[in-house]
Amino acid sequence: MGVAERHAREKEALRSKIQAAASELFLELGYQNVSIRKIAEKIEYAPSTIYLHFKDKQELLESICIDTFAKLNESMTELDQRDLAPLERLEQGMRCYINFGLQHPHHYLATFGIPARDEQGKTIESEAVGNIGLQSFSHLRSIIARCMESGDIRTADSMVTAQSVWMMIHGVTDLLITHTEYSGFPWAPKDQLVDLSVANIIRGLK
Amino acid sequence: MGVAERHAREKEALRSKIQAAASELFLELGYQNVSIRKIAEKIEYAPSTIYLHFKDKQELLESICIDTFAKLNESMTELDQRDLAPLERLEQGMRCYINFGLQHPHHYLATFGIPARDEQGKTIESEAVGNIGLQSFSHLRSIIARCMESGDIRTADSMVTAQSVWMMIHGVTDLLITHTEYSGFPWAPKDQLVDLSVANIIRGLK
DNA sequence: TAGGCTACCAAACGCTGTTCAGGAAAGCAA
DNA sequence: TTGCTTTCCTGAACAGCGTTTGGTAGCCTA
Incomplete structure (x- = not known):
C-alpha cells in the first residue's frame, strides 16, 4: 500500500521545487522583486498551486x-x-x-x-x-x-x-x-x- | 502682479499638505502600508495629483x-x-x-x-x-x-x-x-x- | 469677451497577493 | 468495467498597488 507514501513524496517534491525556484529568483532579483506569479511561471504551475503548499508568500520566503x-x-x-x-x-x-x-x-x-x-x-x-x-x-x-x-x-x-x-x-x-x-x-x-x-x-x- | 506669486504659494501649500498627510500616515502605518491612494484620500485629491508635485512615491517619502x-x-x-x-x-x-x-x-x-x-x-x-x-x-x-x-x-x-x-x-x-x-x-x-x-x-x- | 494656460481628475494599464468554484485525473469498491 | 470519492490543480476573479494619459474646468491675460 505504498500509494499514500508515493503521494506524500510527490507532494514534498513539488514543495521543494517551489522552494528551489523561489530561492533562485530570490537570489537573482532580491526580496522586493520576487512575485508569486514569477515563481509559478518558473515551475510551470498556476500561481494558486503555490498556496496549496505555503500559507502565503511570507511563509514561503x-x-x-x-x-x-x-x-x-x-x-x-x-x-x-x-x-x-x-x-x-x-x-x-x-x-x-x-x-x-x-x-x-x-x-x-x-x-x-x-x-x-x-x-x-x-x-x-x-x-x-x-x-x-x-x-x-x-x-x-x-x-x-x-x-x-x-x-x-x-x-x-x-x-x-x-x-x-x-x-x-x-x-x-x-x-x-x-x-x-x-x-x-x-x-x-x-x-x-x-x-x-x-x-x-x-x-x-x- | 502678485498672481504668479500667489500661485507659487498655493502650489507650495499643496506640496506641503501632501507631505504632511504622507508623514502622518507614514508614522501611523509604517513604510509598507502607506499608499499613494491613501495619501490622496486623506487630502481629498485624486491620486494622480500627487504626481504633479513628486516624481514618484520614492521621492515623496x-x-x-x-x-x-x-x-x-x-x-x-x-x-x-x-x-x-x-x-x-x-x-x-x-x-x-x-x-x-x-x-x-x-x-x-x-x-x-x-x-x-x-x-x-x-x-x-x-x-x-x-x-x-x-x-x-x-x-x-x-x-x-x-x-x-x-x-x-x-x-x-x-x-x-x-x-x-x-x-x-x-x-x-x-x-x-x-x-x-x-x-x-x-x-x-x-x-x-x-x-x-x-x-x-x-x-x-x- | 476670446484664447491660452494651468491645475486637476477619471479612467485605465499592468502589476501585486490571495481566494474560490470547479474540473480533471487518479484511486478504490463493487 | 462502472460508479464514487478524493486529491491535485487551475482559471478567473477580487481588491489593492504605482503610475500614465487624455481631457476638462476655471482662472488669467490680452
Missing part, C-alpha cells in the same frame, strides 16, 4: 531563509569543533556571521532587515524564524560566556553582552550589504571596515 | 525623511554648541543618534533599513538622501577626530573609524526598532542595551 540560516548554524557548530582559544573563537564567530550575511545578502535582509509588518507597522516575526535566530544567538552567548570564564573579556551579564555584540555585528553586516554600492558616500574598503569593527568590538569587551 | 533627518543634524549641531569634553561629546552624539532612531522609527527604517532596489536588487540611493546622510556622518567623523587629537581614543584613520562606529550604532538602533517587540526572543531592556553598547563602543576605541 521564510522557509527559504530558515534553510539558509541553518547553514550559518552549521558553520558555527563546525567552528565549535575546531577547538580554538575562546577569544579566537569569538573573533572567528563574528567574522563567520558577517561573511554569511555578505554571501547571502537577500536572505539576510529578508530575515533581519525587512521584517514583516502589520497594519499598525508593528514587527511580526514567526516562531520558526525566532527559533533559528535563537539558535545562532545562543552560539554567540556561549562563546561570550566562555571568554568571560577564561578571563579574556571582563565579566558581565552574558545575555545583555551577547545581545549588544549581536546588534553591532548586525549593523556592520547590514550596512555592508545595503549601502556599499552607493558611490556618493566615500565608503572604506569592506576588509578594513570588518577588521577594524571586529577588533574594536572585542577590545570593548576587555 | 524621501523628502519626508530628509526633513526628519534635518532634525537629527540640528540636534547634533546643538550638541556641538554645548561645548562638552570630546569623549562626552562622542557619547552624547551616539545616544542622540540612537534616540533619534527610536523616536522616528519609520523614517529611520525607510532611510537606512529599507533601501530602494532596482530589478537586480541593487541598492538605489538618491543624491539628496546621500547628502543629508553625509552631513550626519561628518559630525560623527569630526567628533572622533577631536577625540583622537585630545588623546581620549587611540589615533587611527578617522574615516574608517567613524564608519565602523556608525555601523555599530546603526545596528543597535536598527535592532532596537525592529526586533524588540518580538516576545519570543528574550530581549534585555532597551536602556541596558543602549548603555552597554555605547560604553563598549567607546571602550573599544581607547
Whole structure:
C-alpha cells in the first residue's frame, strides 16, 4: 500500500521545487522583486498551486531563509569543533556571521532587515524564524560566556553582552550589504571596515 | 502682479499638505502600508495629483525623511554648541543618534533599513538622501577626530573609524526598532542595551 | 469677451497577493 | 468495467498597488 507514501513524496517534491525556484529568483532579483506569479511561471504551475503548499508568500520566503540560516548554524557548530582559544573563537564567530550575511545578502535582509509588518507597522516575526535566530544567538552567548570564564573579556551579564555584540555585528553586516554600492558616500574598503569593527568590538569587551 | 506669486504659494501649500498627510500616515502605518491612494484620500485629491508635485512615491517619502533627518543634524549641531569634553561629546552624539532612531522609527527604517532596489536588487540611493546622510556622518567623523587629537581614543584613520562606529550604532538602533517587540526572543531592556553598547563602543576605541 | 494656460481628475494599464468554484485525473469498491 | 470519492490543480476573479494619459474646468491675460 505504498500509494499514500508515493503521494506524500510527490507532494514534498513539488514543495521543494517551489522552494528551489523561489530561492533562485530570490537570489537573482532580491526580496522586493520576487512575485508569486514569477515563481509559478518558473515551475510551470498556476500561481494558486503555490498556496496549496505555503500559507502565503511570507511563509514561503521564510522557509527559504530558515534553510539558509541553518547553514550559518552549521558553520558555527563546525567552528565549535575546531577547538580554538575562546577569544579566537569569538573573533572567528563574528567574522563567520558577517561573511554569511555578505554571501547571502537577500536572505539576510529578508530575515533581519525587512521584517514583516502589520497594519499598525508593528514587527511580526514567526516562531520558526525566532527559533533559528535563537539558535545562532545562543552560539554567540556561549562563546561570550566562555571568554568571560577564561578571563579574556571582563565579566558581565552574558545575555545583555551577547545581545549588544549581536546588534553591532548586525549593523556592520547590514550596512555592508545595503549601502556599499552607493558611490556618493566615500565608503572604506569592506576588509578594513570588518577588521577594524571586529577588533574594536572585542577590545570593548576587555 | 502678485498672481504668479500667489500661485507659487498655493502650489507650495499643496506640496506641503501632501507631505504632511504622507508623514502622518507614514508614522501611523509604517513604510509598507502607506499608499499613494491613501495619501490622496486623506487630502481629498485624486491620486494622480500627487504626481504633479513628486516624481514618484520614492521621492515623496524621501523628502519626508530628509526633513526628519534635518532634525537629527540640528540636534547634533546643538550638541556641538554645548561645548562638552570630546569623549562626552562622542557619547552624547551616539545616544542622540540612537534616540533619534527610536523616536522616528519609520523614517529611520525607510532611510537606512529599507533601501530602494532596482530589478537586480541593487541598492538605489538618491543624491539628496546621500547628502543629508553625509552631513550626519561628518559630525560623527569630526567628533572622533577631536577625540583622537585630545588623546581620549587611540589615533587611527578617522574615516574608517567613524564608519565602523556608525555601523555599530546603526545596528543597535536598527535592532532596537525592529526586533524588540518580538516576545519570543528574550530581549534585555532597551536602556541596558543602549548603555552597554555605547560604553563598549567607546571602550573599544581607547 | 476670446484664447491660452494651468491645475486637476477619471479612467485605465499592468502589476501585486490571495481566494474560490470547479474540473480533471487518479484511486478504490463493487 | 462502472460508479464514487478524493486529491491535485487551475482559471478567473477580487481588491489593492504605482503610475500614465487624455481631457476638462476655471482662472488669467490680452
